[in-house]
Each structure stands twice: as C-alpha cells, then as structure tokens.
Amino acid sequence: MAKRLRLSLIQQNGFTLMELLLVMLIIGILAAIALPAFLGQKGKGEDADAKSNARNLVSLVESCNTSKEDYRQCSDVAGLGDTGIPYGSAPGQASVTDSTRTSYTVTAISKATTTGVNNTFSITRDTNGVVTRACSGGSASGCHSGAW
Numbered sequence: 001m002a003k004r005l006r007l008s009l010i011q012q013n014g015f016t017l018m019e020l021l022l023v024m025l026i027i028g029i030l031a032a033i034a035l036p037a038f039l040g041q042k043g044k045g046e047d048a049d050a051k052s053n054a055r056n057l058v059s060l061v062e063s064c065n066t067s068k069e070d071y072r073q074c075s076d077v078a079g080l081g082d083t084g085i086p087y088g089s090a091p092g093q094a095s096v097t098d099s100t101r102t103s104y105t106v107t108a109i110s111k112a113t114t115t116g117v118n119n120t121f122s123i124t125r126d127t128n129g130v131v132t133r134a135c136s137g138g139s140a141s142g143c144h145s146g147a148w
Helices: 002-010 017-039 041-068
Strands: 094-097 104-114 117-125 131-136
Touching: 017 041, 041 094, 041 104, 041 117
Parallel strands: none
Antiparallel strands: 094 104, 104 117, 117 131
8 A cells, every 4th residue: 555655646747836937937038028029010011011112103103204204294193094002191102292394202101100100201303313212200110310
C-alpha cells in the first residue's frame, strides 16, 4: 500500500502558481513591446493609399496632356475620363488643383490624421517641368520636413 501512495505522488502533473505567473508576465511584456508597433499600421496604410492615388493621378494627367497639350483640360473628371481613383477633396480622394496650360498640382487627402487634421500629399509640376512633392502630417505618415 505504501508503494501505491508514493507512486501516485510522483505522477502528479500540473504547474505551480509561480510558473503560471511567470508565463503571464512574459506574455505581458511581449504584448507591451508589440502593441505600439501594430497600432500605427492602419494610418500608414491610409497614407500609402493617398500617396499612390497622387502618383497615379499624375500619370493620368500627364497621359491626358500628351493629346490635349493643356493641363487645364486634364484637371477634372470630364477631361480625365474614368480614372478609377476616388476623385475629390474629401479624405481618401485625390484631385487636380491649380492647373494652368503648363503646370498643375495634384493633391491627395489621406484618411489618416495627425493631431486631428487629415494628412495631405501633393505633387506639383511647375511651368519649367520641375516636379516637387509636399505634404502635411507627422513623420509617421512619411512626411519629413514637408516633403515625401
């Protein structure tokens, strides 16, 4: 009988309270490290979408200009046709602004915000053909010193 009692004590399985607390502590530390990295991903994706819309709209404006030779005729949906890009001045949309015969500005507004204001990304072609990029938003949006 003593052998049976000793055998059953040896075969007990399970974790001690200290082991469980240690595992929970490790999981908590890993979550604290990983969580901030994941929180900004939605905003970065929305900013990337706005930048992509701006670049794609620039390509469409340049393509339209090859036949019309006047950026003013390529500054709206009527001149550009079906772009497949959300066109307008609301968050998530892009539009052509300040167009002249030889210059234009494309502005895309991100759905992401910095201090409550939507991030904007613009591409400007001046009358000499020089292209510049400007933006508003924090460095998390990819805007560094007003450029992207």
